[in-house]
Structures are given as structure tokens and as C-alpha cells.
Amino acid sequence: MKLRHIISSLDLKREDYFSIFEYADKFANVKGKLTHLEGKVLALAFFEPSTRTAQSFQTAGIKLGANVIGFSSEESTSVAKGENLADTVRMLNNYSDCIIMRHKFDGASLFASEISEVPIINAGDGKHEHPTQAIIDLYTVYKVFNTIDNLNFGLLGDLKYARTVNSLLRALTRFKPKRVFLIPPPQLKARKEIVEELNYQTIEVENPYDVIQEIDVLYVTRIQKERFVDEVEYEKVKESYVVDTKLVEFMKKGSIILHPLPRVNEIDRKVDKLAQAKYFYQASLGVPVRMGLLYKIFNEG
Ligand code: NCD
Numbered sequence: 001m002k003l004r005h006i007i008s009s010l011d012l013k014r015e016d017y018f019s020i021f022e023y024a025d026k027f028a029n030v031k032g033k034l035t036h037l038e039g040k041v042l043a044l045a046f047f048e049p050s051t052r053t054a055q056s057f058q059t060a061g062i063k064l065g066a067n068v069i070g071f072s073s074e075e076s077t078s079v080a081k082g083e084n085l086a087d088t089v090r091m092l093n094n095y096s097d098c099i100i101m102r103h104k105f106d107g108a109s110l111f112a113s114e115i116s117e118v119p120i121i122n123a124g125d126g127k128h129e130h131p132t133q134a135i136i137d138l139y140t141v142y143k144v145f146n147t148i149d150n151l152n153f154g155l156l157g158d159l160k161y162a163r164t165v166n167s168l169l170r171a172l173t174r175f176k177p178k179r180v181f182l183i184p185p186p187q188l189k190a191r192k193e194i195v196e197e198l199n200y201q202t203i204e205v206e207n208p209y210d211v212i213q214e215i216d217v218l219y220v221t222r223i224q225k226e227r228f229v230d231e232v233e234y235e236k237v238k239e240s241y242v243v244d245t246k247l248v249e250f251m252k253k254g255s256i257i258l259h260p261l262p263r264v265n266e267i268d269r270k271v272d273k274l275a276q277a278k279y280f281y282q283a284s285l286g287v288p289v290r291m292g293l294l295y296k297i298f299n300e301g
Contacts, residue, residue: 004297005113005120009131009171016296017148017174021139023292024285027063036295037066043096044070045088046123047079047103052261053123053132056286057100064291069095086115093117098297101125104226119297127161127227133260134167136289138175140282141217144256149176154215156183156208157241157266159190161224164260166194168219173199181211185240187233188223208241212250218243218276220259220266244268251276258282 005011012020027034042061046054054072061068071077079088085103089112092099099116101109102123109122124130141148153172159165159182169190172180180202182190195202205211212218220243228234243257248271251257259267259279271277 005109005116005122006131006293006297007109007113007120007122007125008129009134009167010173011131012135012171012174014174017135017138017171019300020135020289020292020296021142023295024139024288027291027295028285028288030063033063033065035065037061037064037298040066040098040298041096042066042068042070042294043092043099044068044072044123045092045099045101045103046070046072047074047077047101047108048124049073050102050123052283052286053102053130057121057123057132057290059287060290060294063287064294066097066294070100085111089116089120098294121293121297124163127163127166127224129167129170130163130260131167131171132290132293133164134171135293136282136285137164137168137219137258137260138171139285139289140258140278141256143285144278145216148172150178151216152179152181152214153177153217153219154181154183154205154208154211155190155219155221156243157185157221158188158223158237159184159221160188161227162221162260165190165219165221169194169198169202176200179203179214181205181215183208183211183241185237187237208247209250212247213252215251216255218251218255218257220257220263220279222259222262222264222266239265242266242268243271245270245274248274248276 100121106126106128108125113120256278
């Protein structure tokens with residue numbers, strides 16, 4: 001197997017996205033257990049909390065016939081005894097064929113990939129990236145619209161600290177979005193170093209009502225409380241935006257709302273039953289997408 005790390009959504013080309021989508025389509029319909037990853041061991045190295053990402057990777061691995069080992073918090077590992085990340089990665093190399101890693105530090109997965117002899121999949125590193133979430137986001141768009149090109153995207157919420165936003169913005173460079181609106185509270189604007197490197201223009205908007213009727217895909221994020229250095233700053237912005245039924249009324253027919261979840265208060269629960277609400281459907285695609293990605297890593301390199 002060729003060594004392949006997935007650290008950023010830029011590690012995948014347009015055709016890689018489509019081939020993962022194809023595998024995901026195939027795996028979504030399979031009942032029971034497959035044998036493609038039989039004899040392989042996947043290590044889930046989760047130094048930060050997770051519900052969906054960890055559980056869906058685990059399910060994806062099991063469904064493909066792999067064995068899954070790992071941990072879900074720093075406290076339960078020798079890191080709590082002072083072991084450094086490099087040594088932990090070296091140890092996991094002895095036990096596993098692929099490491100799926102989540103860490104609070106930006107760049108932790110890249111660092112791990114520099115010493116690892118097995119593929120590293122970044123399952124979220126600090127406020128940097130979360131590439132497998134971007135694959136799920138785009139696959140959801142693809143399932144609904146049958147294309148990713150020529151659509152208007154609106155990214156609403158914390159665009160500064162949300163790693164899913166960085167991965168999505170970068171993944172969109174592989175496609176031809178019509179327009180990409182950025183709709184953050186003033187203190188939580190997307191980071192310059194990310195936006196300036198994109199191969200398409202983004203349009204910053206203050207008021208979602210100014211563009212809501214044009215948007216095909218509204219991508220909402222949670223305020224990333226744990227990334228704030230200053231609690232006072234968090235308090236100032238914490239309830240600065242809410243997607244409610246009033247806003248959704250202005251959305252065009254066929255448009256959708258996505259959210260990587262967990263949702264806190266930024267989407268009113270009354271929105272859940274509206275046709276635009278696709279975030280639970282999006283979450284349900286986590287398993288087939290991650291099966292597709294794992295299959296690709298192990299079978300194509
Ligand atoms: C996201 C994350 O961990 O970055 N969660 C997820 O994996 N779906 C989003 C978030 O925590 O807000």
C-alpha cells in the first residue's frame with residue numbers, strides 16, 4: 001500500500017472526491033459486514049472529544065472488516081503521564097495500519113504524518129482543518145443537487161475558529177462554486193491566510209437577510225467556545241446569530257441548511273422539521289463517506 005495521509009482537504013483532488021462519493025454510494029447500500037479491510041487494525045487517537053467523527057470512523061472500519069483500537073481522551077493515555085505526541089504516534093505505528101487522529105493543536109496531524117509509517121487521517125486538529133467533514137459536507141451537497149458546481153454557498157457563524165469551515169473553503173477550490181458568501185459576526189471572520197489562498201472570490205456579508213434568498217447551501221457553524229483565549233470575548237458573541245424559521249422563510253425552494261454538528265443554539269429547533277434542514281441527513285452520511293475514504297486509502301493508496 002502506498003502511504004497516503006489526509007491532513008487537509010487540499011490533499012484530495014476533484015477526482016478523489018468523486019471516487020469517494022462513488023464508493024460511498026456503493027457502501028451505503030450494503031447490508032452486513034464486508035471484508036475489504038480484513039486483518040487491518042485502525043487506531044482512533046482522539047485527544048479531544050467527539051461523538052460523530054469517532055463513532056462513524058469506528059463503524060466504517062468495522063463494516064469494512066477491520067479491527068478498531070484506540071482511545072477517546074488524553075486522560076486515558078500515557079500522555080497524561082507526560083508522554084509526548086511523537087512517542088504516542090510511534091507506539092500506535094506498532095499496533096495499527098492507519099491512525100485517525102483528533103487533537104487540540106493546529107498541525108498535530110501534520111506533525112504525526114512526518115514520523116508515522118502508516119497513514120494519518122486528520123479527524124480535526126485545533127482550529128486548523130477537519131478534511132473528512134468537508135468530504136461529508138460536499139457529498140451531502142452532491143446527493144441533493146447532483147452537482148457541486150454552480151451553486152451559491154453561504155457560510156454563517158464562527159468562521160474564525162471552525163476547522164470545518166477551513167476544510168470546506170479549501171475543498172471548494174476543487175469545484176466551481178458560483179458564489180461563496182461569508183456571513184460571520186464581526187469578531188469571527190474567516191482567517192485571511194485561508195481566504196487569500198483560495199482560487200475563487202468570497203463575498204463578505206454582515207446581514208444574512210441581504211443574501212439569504214440567493215443561497216443554495218447555507219452552512220452553519222457553532223461558536224467554537226473551546227478555542228477562545230478570552231472568556232469575555234466568547235460571552236460577547238455567544239448568541240450573535242440564530243437561524244430561525246423567519247430567516248428560512250426567505251430561502252429559495254430546493255435550498256438546504258447544513259451544519260457539521262454538534263448544534264448548540266445557532267439553529268432553532270423549529271427549523272429541524274423544515275424541508276431545508278439537511279444536517280441530520282448530512283450526519284447520517286458520515287459512515288458511508290468514511291468507508292469510502294478508508295477503502296480508497298487501503299486499496300488505491
Ligand atoms: C466539528 C468539529 O469537531 O470540528 N464536529 C464534527 O466533527 N462534526 C464541529 C464542531 O465541533 O463544531
